[in-house]
Amino acid sequence: MTRRLPVYLLLDCSESMAGEPLNAMEAGIYKTISSLKKDPHALETVYVSVISFAAKAKVLAPLTEVVALKPPSLELRPGTALGAALDLLRESIKKDVEITTAMSKGDWRPLVFILTDGQPTDDWRGPLARLRAVKPSLASVYGFGCGDEVDFETLAEVSDVCFQVSSLTTESLSKLFVWLTASIQKSVVSPDQLVSLEKSDLPMVDGMKLIDRAQPPKFQEKNARLYFHSVCVKTKRHYLIRYRFNPEIGLYFSEPSVTLPDDFFSDGAAKAPGVDASLLLQGPKCPYCQNHGWGKCGFCGHLFCLDPDNPAPTVVCPFCESHLTIDQSAEDFRVDGSVG
Numbered sequence: 001m002t003r004r005l006p007v008y009l010l011l012d013c014s015e016s017m018a019g020e021p022l023n024a025m026e027a028g029i030y031k032t033i034s035s036l037k038k039d040p041h042a043l044e045t046v047y048v049s050v051i052s053f054a055a056k057a058k059v060l061a062p063l064t065e066v067v068a069l070k071p072p073s074l075e076l077r078p079g080t081a082l083g084a085a086l087d088l089l090r091e092s093i094k095k096d097v098e099i100t101t102a103m104s105k106g107d108w109r110p111l112v113f114i115l116t117d118g119q120p121t122d123d124w125r126g127p128l129a130r131l132r133a134v135k136p137s138l139a140s141v142y143g144f145g146c147g148d149e150v151d152f153e154t155l156a157e158v159s160d161v162c163f164q165v166s167s168l169t170t171e172s173l174s175k176l177f178v179w180l181t182a183s184i185q186k187s188v189v190s191p192d193q194l195v196s197l198e199k200s201d202l203p204m205v206d207g208m209k210l211i212d213r214a215q216p217p218k219f220q221e222k223n224a225r226l227y228f229h230s231v232c233v234k235t236k237r238h239y240l241i242r243y244r245f246n247p248e249i250g251l252y253f254s255e256p257s258v259t260l261p262d263d264f265f266s267d268g269a270a271k272a273p274g275v276d277a278s279l280l281l282q283g284p285k286c287p288y289c290q291n292h293g294w295g296k297c298g299f300c301g302h303l304f305c306l307d308p309d310n311p312a313p314t315v316v317c318p319f320c321e322s323h324l325t326i327d328q329s330a331e332d333f334r335v336d337g338s339v340g
């Protein structure tokens with residue numbers, strides 16, 4: 001039996017990945033799989049599993065040989081449960097991977113690639129300690145922090161090798177996946193000296209750099225980007241309101257809202273500190289009905305879209321169906337968002 005090279009992709013599917021980054025990750029997995037399918041060495045050796053993490057961690061694709069692997073679609077959910085992902089990774093490896101015994105050579109040590117753009121919203125220290133407690137080491141873990149809100153102090157601790165990727169655009173994420181594919185192919189050729197990617201001679205892609213794990217950039221919770229889950233009054237469908245902080249003006253400006261899957265809340269929502277609504281500028285447009293205002297339900301606390309130009313005196317909360325009277329003067333309410 002050939003020794004397999006298991007590859008685990010752990011992908012952050014939190015709010016901040018909504019839209020372009022999520023699509024780029026999906027396309028990246030697709031391309032990686034199709035490139036590996038064309039590589040005769042990889043075809044024989046590489047097995048891939050895809051695990052997503054947001055409110056919960058989920059195995060989207062169990063460890064499968066590349067030829068049979070269907071690239072999974074990624075689901076956006078609230079939160080960044082990195083700890084849950086590490087526990088699931090440890091359980092999966094113990095279940096999937098053949099260990100070397102006196103009688104037979106087992107699989108190669110798994111390669112794990114973690115892609116995240118934020119900070120964990122759950123306890124990750126316990127799961128990390130459990131992962132590290134297994135000897136010999138279960139996997140080589142490579143962390144990729146994408147964008148400008150990454151908690152590198154955590155990611156550097158979780159990974160054996162940690163990289164910074166400057167942005168979450170389609171271009172930079174697709175380059176990253178090309179790089180990952182090349183790294184996997186390199187590992188296939190010489191798995192016995194399992195490539196330290198740190199010393200890899202693969203040229204890094206633009207905007208990518210190695211993080212010194214002994215001195216990772218200090219993480220400051222800037223809350224530079226805020227996310228609010230809202231429901232359309234007319235269609236009852238979910239969308240994500242996004243704000244970015246403008247440090248010169250000291251206020252948050254809205255970015256285009258993005259639609260959310262209707263089962264977005266099915267795994268529960270991550271709690272985050274509230275923010276004073278008076279710091280939020282511009283009415284974010286509802287992507288379904290173009291209403292450019294929003295309100296907050298006094299009963300369930302959910303947000304919904306409103307037309308500020310033609311305010312109805314009462315409205316039914318699209319989330320909990322309570323009948324509400326609109327108080328136009330309530331500008332100083334606090335809204336509970338998340339930092340994804």
Ligand SMILES: [Zn+2]
Binds near residue numbers: 232286287290
């Ligand atoms: Zn609407």
Ligand SMILES: [Zn+2]
Binds near residue numbers: 319
């Ligand atoms: Zn409500």
